[in-house]
Amino acid sequence: MIAAYRKLLSLLSPREKSRLGWVFLIILGRALLEVVGIASVFPFLSVVGNPDLIYQNRLLKWLFTTLGFLSINRFLVFLGFLVLVVLICTNLFSAFSEWVLYRFSWMCNYSLSRRLFSAYLARPYVFFLTQNSATVQRNVLIEVRHVVDGMIIPGINVLVGIAVIICISAFLLGVNPLLGLAVLAIIGLAYGSIFLFVRQRLRRLGQVRAEADLQRFKISGETFSTIKFLKLTGRINYFLDQFAKASHKFSNVMAKHMLMGRIPRYALDIVAFGGLLLVVLYLLVTHQALGQVLPVIGLLGFASYRLLPAFQQIFSGLSQIRFSQASVDIIYSDLQAPSQPLSSFEIIKPFSAKxxxxxxxxxxxxxGSNRPVVSKVSLVIPVGASVALVGKTGSGKTTIADIILGLLRPNEGGLYVDNQKLTDELLPFWQRSLGYVPQDVYLLDDTIAANIAFGIPKDKIDMEAVIEAAKIANIHDFVANLPEGYNTRVGERGMRLSGGERQRAGIAR
Ligand SMILES: Nc1ncnc2c1ncn2[C@@H]1O[C@H](COP(=O)(O)OP(=O)(O)OP(=O)(O)O)[C@@H](O)[C@H]1O
Ligand SMILES: [Mg+2]
Known part of the structure; x- marks a missing residue:
């Protein structure tokens, strides 16, 4: 668990780490203030019940005389207002701390998912040959959330819970060491042993959850990408079953996880109440004086009222952390992985062949394969030549094209442009000078103009260049005849265009 937190902390920026420190202090302040807020009501009530206390208690007496009160009733009203102000302040602070916590956790969610997204984009092309896109999507959208909600926030809660327990224990031990020790030992042992019992299970459940989420992403993506074929062949049930299986597994695991985090509360309530009952019975049976029995009962009541929730907070925090640990491992390794610098479309000067x-x-x-697909191939393509690669299926034509595109890097030999070897540094400049029309053009669910000017922000699109490109690709006449022209939306994956129109849009790009 410590190792997981070390990883997690290394993922946060220095600014986020210092924010985390502040958030912890604020949450801790709230927990302690809440104790004070509740505690301040009881002295007030006892003064109302017994106004003589004003003369007996030094602080009250000092307040009463320094502020020059003449009647006890007015002083009581004043004390009442004081308590009200304390309550208002503690509640305002609680609301403020809630805001701080939510803002911090969602900002972590934002920054981690953005960084992970950009880390994936910076991975070399071969990475995507071995990864299912569902994994990447799940990690960015779901796992980051589990890291924040399942590790960062519960981590804070656990630390705050420990601080509260330390305060209450100090108080308990000060008042009645033997009883305090007994109470702490019983509650601590009970929670500790339950946690030892469930910790492995929780970790395993966490892994199953990540796996089930992956399946849900993969199946839902695949199903809707092949919907045409599925409708036609009536094989919808297979996909529905797969989705249902994964979803069922996911829900089952989540329910178990939620239950495991909360179940000890009920067990411990019984233990606490039972213990209280036993002590009272014992004291009564041994005929102790009521004056001696009452403080003990009061102390026990206070302990179970304040101490149990603090222990429960720690327990449920720890169980969430165990459950979410798998997510940290996933995100950590993917954020550390080697990356290529992201090349921007605007800043790069193309480097083309002369x-x-x-x-x-x-x-x-x-x-992952042990057989070379391309082996000692040499070829020269003069500028201006039209070249076709011809060969059996699977003989490596697309692979060679991908090597020329610089998407795949040769294990041996090299790609030369005008006798200059293409190094990793030159690659982005080279790629900026290439045009590429894949066989299956992927169109965005956007307008025709946005699809031709692929990846350029809407307000920066040069419409003249778009029309020029469309004319060259022989699609301008078709577009000009549409009611909305270049602003016509093409639908998901360009579904509202014909195959040829889609390809022409790809050529115009
Ligand atoms: N990501 C990959 N991992 C492992 N092997 C691969 C991968 N991609 C392709 N191959 C294998 O490499 C060989 C060459 O593939 P390539 O796509 O270059 O063939 P091709 O000549 O373009 O075939 P076709 O005419 O069918 O398009 C094939 O045997 C293929 O199975
Ligand atoms: Mg091919």
């Missing part, structure tokens, strides 16, 4: 593009002795093996 004479020739050349592959020299290139070999390539896909990661």
């Amino acid at each position: 004479e020739k593009i050349e592959l020299r002795n290139v070999s390539f093996t896909y990661p």
Whole structure:
């Protein structure tokens, strides 16, 4: 658990870490103030019940005389207002601390998911050949949330709970050491042993949850991408079953996790009440004087009233942390992984061929495979030539194209442009000079203009350039005849266009 927190802390920026410190202090302040707020009501009530206390208690007497009160009733009204002000202040502070906590946790959620998203975008192309996109989506959307809600917030709660317990214990031990020790030992042992019993289970449940979430993402994505085929072939049930299975597993695990975090509360309430009852019975049976019995009962009552919730807070915090630990491992390793610098569309000057593009002795093996797909291939493409790669299916044509695009890096040999070897540094400049039309063009659910000017913000689109490109790709006439022209929306994956129109939009890009 400590190792998980070390990882988690290394993921936070220095600013977030110092914020975390503040949040902890504020939450701790709230917990202690709440004790004070509740505590301040009782002295007031006892003064109302017994006004003579004003003369017996030194503080009250001092207040009464210094402020120059003449009647006891007025003083009581004053004390009442004082208590009210304390209550208002503690409640305002509680509301403020809540705001601080929510803001902090959602801002962590924002910054972690943004960083993870950009870390994935910075991974080399081969990474995406081995990863299912559902994993990436789940990590960015779900796992980050589990890290924040299941580790950061419960971590704060556990520390605050410990601080509250220390305060109450000091009080208890001061008043009645033997009884205090007994109470602490019983509650502590009970919670401790329940936690030892469930901790492994919680961790396993956490892993099952992550796996089930992955399945849910994967199946829902796949189902709606192949909906046309599914409708046609009537194989919808298979996908529905798969989704139902994963969802059921997920819900089952979540219910168990929630239950495990709360169940000891009920057990401990019984233990506490039973213990109280036993002590009272014992004291009565041994015929102790009521004057001696009452303070003991009062102390026990106070202990179970304040101490049990604090223990419960720690327990449920720890159980959430165990459950969410898997998420930290996932996010940590993916944020640490090697990345390529993200190249921006605007800042880069293209680097294009003037004479020739050349592959020299290139070999390539896909990661995880032991057979080279391309082996010692050399070829020269002069500028201005039209070249077709012809070969059997699976012989490596697309692989060679991807090597020329710089998406795949050769294991041996190299790609040369005008006799200059393309290094990792040159690659973004090279790629900026390339045009590429894949066989299956992916269109965004946006307008035709936005699809041609792919990835350029709406207000920066140069409409003349878009129309020029559309004319070259032979799609301008079609677009010009649409009622909304270039502002026509194409639907998800360009579903409202024909296959050829989709490809032409891809060429215009
Ligand atoms: N990501 C990958 N990991 C492992 N092997 C791969 C991967 N991608 C492709 N291959 C294998 O590499 C070989 C070459 O694939 P490639 O896509 O280059 O073939 P191709 O010549 O374009 O075939 P086609 O004419 O069918 O498009 C194939 O045997 C394929 O199974
Ligand atoms: Mg191919």
